[in-house]
Structures are given as C-alpha cells and as structure tokens.
Amino acid sequence: MHPVISVQHLSKEYKNIHAVNDLSFTVNEGDVYGFLGQNGAGKSTTIRMLLTLVRPTAGKIELFGQNLFTHRNKVLRNIGAVIENPDVYQYLSACNNLKLFARMSGIHPTTNQLMEQLDMVGLKDRADDKVQTYSQGMRQRLGIAIALIHDPQLIILDEPTNGLDPQGIADIRNLILHLSRNKKKTLLISSHLLSEMEQVATRLLIIDKGKKLVEGNAETLFDPAQTVIELETLNNEAARIQLSNSQWQQALQPQRNDKILMKMHRDQIPELNVWLVQNDIRVVGLQSRHSLEDYFLQVTNGTQHVATFTN
C-alpha cells in the first residue's frame, strides 16, 4: 500500500488557539479514511491545509509522495474535494457549474460526460436549472459531482451528509462505497457522526481539540467483542445487585448515569435478554452500541479519556 496522504506533526495556530496540534496520520491507497471529531475539533482546518487553503504553522504534508506546498498544482490535479457546504455559483445551472469547475481542473468534458456525471448523483433531470432553485441535498450532490468530474485519485469529503435527509444520506453512503469498491478511489471523509463512518470507513481517526485520540483499522475498532449495553429496568438498584451475583458480573461497567452499563460480545446479547426475563427483571429499555461509539460520545461530550484501541 502506498501512502496517498502523509501528515507529520501538523499544527495550526490562530492567535494562541491551537486549531490543530501536532497531528500525524497516514492514508493509504484504497482507504476509506474516516476523519472523526466533534464540531471545532480541527477536522475542517486539517482538510483546508490538505487543500492548501490554510498554511500550517508547523509540520509536513505529503500527498502522492510529494511535498504539497512545493508541488501544489501537480498534487491538487489528483484531488477532488467538497469542503463543508459545496457553495457553487447560484446564478449558473448545475451543468454550467460543472463545466466551469471542470475547466478550472484542467479538463474540457463533453456535454455527454457532464450529463453522465450529473446522472451519477441524480441531478440529470435538473441539469439546466439554476442552482439557486436547488435544495441543500441537491447542492451537496452537485458538489460531489464537481469533485469527481476530473477523475481524481483522492477524494476529500468534508461532512458530506450535512443537511441531507435519510434518503440523501443513504445515497451518499452508496456513492462512497461505489467509488471505493468499483472505482478504486482513496477517500478521506470527515464527519462528527461515528455511526455514519462505521458503515463505510476502512480506517478511522478521531481527533479532539486538534489532537489525535484514536487511529486504527475499522475492523479492530469496531470489534463486536467491545459492544456496550445500556440497560434500564423498573428497579435498577435491585437489577444491578442481581447481575453482580450472576455470570454477568464481569460484564458490568462502572455506573455513569442512572442506567446500568455492561460490556460484552454482541452475540451474548440474546442470552442476556433471556436471563433477564428468567430472573423476572422488568426491562424498560435495552440499547446496544459499540464501545468506540460510547467512547466517542464521551469525548464529544467533553470528557476526555485516553484511547486504548490498537491498530
């Protein structure tokens, strides 16, 4: 695997505020790299530095094995990006926006190629309508079409599902999987929603306050043995005592709120359910989520923990 993105000790400081603080990571060819963090964690600043929109205070960025700032134009020719909301020219149609940005990327697509691209993102029927008449979701899809029009090797999507309805989110997810599996593209996708990344990412990086918290393979990080159960019963006190005197004792976790927390393999959940019924514990709610999500929620709620995940 060749590294497509190599970031070493990257920092960006704005008037004593560390937007990005000594961040290092590598994205390999073919990765769908999930870049996670709460709003203001430094994701967009990092992405802007990868696109030369923001100059780093310190650190080194290499893309396709070349220094970004000394080979800027050559490197950017192989990148397609959507940065936050894809703002395009409102007074132009989707087709004309696409044509204009294609020419800025150095290509002159035919009308058929433009239509194919718009068809891929479901905008063919509205190709000649001015963008000012588009919904947020349609603009997002047009932004992706613009990012892909010059067939780049690396695609960077900053919060691609922002403002989309569930169908729109599903469409973007399918498009990401299509680009990765069928077109063999490398993708870096930022998001503040772990559940979104869980479905598409092959590797993950979580940052907070500009610093790396966790990096690793999605398979390892989403290990089913690390499932967290959140249990709510009619009498949590009594249920906790019963659980602590049973085979589930090892699974019990320190109490964080008024619910009972347990950690176990996902396959054990049905067995727990049966045990609860057999022991006449009246369950009000039983929710499972991955421990990474649990950890991520804690981090994004402001409680910082030290990551214990491995690559």
Place this chain on the structure above:
Amino acid sequence: MEHNMWQLLQIELYKIFRRPRTYIAFGASAALIIILQFGLKVDGSEYASFMLQSIGNFDVQGKLLNGYLVCFIILQLMLVHVPLLVTLIAADMISGEASHGTLRMLLSKPISRTSVVMAKFYATCVYTFLLLVWVAILALLVSLLIFGKSDLFLMRSEYIVIIRKDDIFWRYICAFCFAYISLVTVAALGFFLSSLADNSIGPIVATMSIIILFTVLGTLNIPVYKAINPYLFTTHMVVWKDFFDEKVNVSNEAIAGTIENLPSIIHSLLVLTVYIIVLMGATVWVVRKKDILS
C-alpha cells in the same frame, strides 16, 4: 493540463457576464446619459444662454449646443458615477467569492493564487473597457447624432477655449483612453480592499468612500490638504480635460492639433500606473498569504 491566462480570463468573463448585477452599470449609465440628452434637447437653448450670461457680451456664431459640448457636459457629470459602477464589480471580485463560499472551491483547484487574482483583474479591466465603450457610444456618438457637429466652446475659470470641429474627435478618443486608466486605478483599489475582506459590502463602501474623500480633499483650498493633492489618484483622474486645451502661438492664437500641457497628462498617467502596480502587487501578496476560512 496547464492553465493559461486566456482560459482563466474566459472563465472570469463568463462569470461576470452571467450575473444580472453586471448589466445594472450599463443600464444606469444609459439612463443617466439619456436623461441628460433629453433635458438638453428640450431646454438646451436656455442652458446655452445661461452659459453665455457669465461672460457678458459675446457674439457666438454657429451651433453652441452641439454633440461635442453635450458629450463634454455628460462626461463631467459622470466623473463620480462611472467609477462607482466599476467599484460595484471590482470590489466584489474576490470578497464576493469569499462570502459565497466559492473562493475555497476556486483556490483548491490546481491554479496558482496569483493567476486567479490576475485573471480576475484582467476580466475586470475588460468589463471596465466595455462599460467605457458603452458610455462613449452613448455620450459621444449618440450626442453627435442628436445634436449635430460644430466647434467646441468650453468655459474655463480664467479663459474660454474654442476648438474647431475637425480637431475634436481625436481629443475625445485620447480622453476616453485616459479615463480608462483612471477607471482601472479605481478597479485596482477595489481589488485591494476586496482581498482584505470576506464580504462584498465592506470593500464596495470603502472604495466609494475613498474616492469621495480624496475628491473632497482635492477640492479643499487648505494648505495642508493642497500639499497631499499631487499624491491623490483622484487629482489625476480629472486630467482628461487637459486634452481639450490647445497651445497658443505668440499672437495668442490656438494651434490646431496640439495639447497645451502634454507633460502634465503624461505625469498623471504615470502616477495612475504606479497606483495600479502597487495596489495589484499588494492584492497578490495579500491573497497569496491569506488563509481561506470562509
């Protein structure tokens, strides 16, 4: 594939001329000129009599209110108007893209920031040229069609200038060329202020304010302000009128085909050119250094 400036210029011109705002300037200029021409056509003789009153008993033969004089009157009145219309486009070229979020899309493409800024500036120069050609057609050619051609009678503060009708047209061509450099200076100022902001309104208002402030300073007869007058670009923008001053011979007769103070015109052109180079140099520097956060 490498971008060349011609391609980028085409893209910028395409964006300028697809915006409805662009045509406001053409419409506003046309409206102003037509209103003036209509007024002078209807009540022009009264205006001419008023002009002659101040110089006492003066026998004028021929057509005083002709196309050349009407054009001169229009250009004097549009001295502030046209720069403001140029400002509307120039001061929006960078900051407008920043406020709409398209600047980050643009600057993440494989094009150098210098090329982007210069392509935008050249496109603004083309727009300014077309606007000036439009004004020239309406103010000069249409006025000549409506009011006819005759000698140009101009009243200056201390003397009267009469230029023969076959010696005027080239002076207007020179005056329009000079006005073009003046307007490009205004565009460069708008560009510089545009590079400092992330919204359009600020640079547009700031550019207009500077033009108005400098114009006012130029007219104040106070020694401290008179000292800075030669350095204000607005002082040099009005020098186009010098093309309508002829040299005189020892008998105090005008010499056709001459310009009274050509060195002063050349000096003003140089000052305006220096303004353009400095302002655009500063714009490129600011944009190259700028973090795009919009």
